Amino acid sequence: MTTTTLASCYCGGTVIELPTPPTEATQCTCSWCTKSGGLWAYYAPEAVKIVRADHLGHYAPNTINEHFFCTNCGCTTHGIAPNWTMESLTTFEMPKDKKFAINVKILDDYELMKSLPVGVIDGRSMW
Numbered sequence: 001m002t003t004t005t006l007a008s009c010y011c012g013g014t015v016i017e018l019p020t021p022p023t024e025a026t027q028c029t030c031s032w033c034t035k036s037g038g039l040w041a042y043y044a045p046e047a048v049k050i051v052r053a054d055h056l057g058h059y060a061p062n063t064i065n066e067h068f069f070c071t072n073c074g075c076t077t078h079g080i081a082p083n084w085t086m087e088s089l090t091t092f093e094m095p096k097d098k099k100f101a102i103n104v105k106i107l108d109d110y111e112l113m114k115s116l117p118v119g120v121i122d123g124r125s126m127w
Contacts, residue, residue, distance in 0.1 A: 006051075007106045009075035013055035014068075016078060016102060019047040025104045025116040030123030032067065036076040039118065040101040045080060048100045064094075076103050 005018040022041030027033070033040070050056075055072035066080045082095040107113040 005112070006108045007077070007102055007104075008052075008108055009055075009070035009073050009077055009106055011055070011070060011073040013052065013072045014050075014070050014075070014077045014106075015052040016106075017049040017051050018043060018102060021109075021112055022102070022104055022107075022116060025113075025118045027118050027120045028123040029120065032061075032065075033123060036067065036069075037105065038076050038079070038101070038103045039105050040079075041104050041116070043100045043102065045098050045100040048078075048102070075106055077106055078102050 003021070005021045006015060007018065008015045018041075024041065026040045026042070028038070028040065032038075055070045056077075057069045057071040059067045059069070061067075064082060067076070068078050069076050079101040080098050081101060083097045083099040084095055104113050104116060
């Protein structure tokens, strides 16, 4: 039996179905993640299903990263970014594939969100 992991914004205008529950979260220290309150788990973009996007806002300050939020309640919901690896960061090569980042703070299962181990990446210094 497959269990569904859902994430939704406060008003329910954005609902996202994840293929599996996240097993960890990443806290990035870059200015965007810090100010938007994102705490991320990553998936292949094709594995995630946007169930509802009634008030989906989009912010793309550059051609590299896309950020999404609910325009009704203001929750940061998800993002799409290059799938950086340590090798691509050291060689400065832009990755060809992308990753989907879900803000685990919007998981409907609060106990799951609380249980996730959190790793920190130094986004302020890396990019």
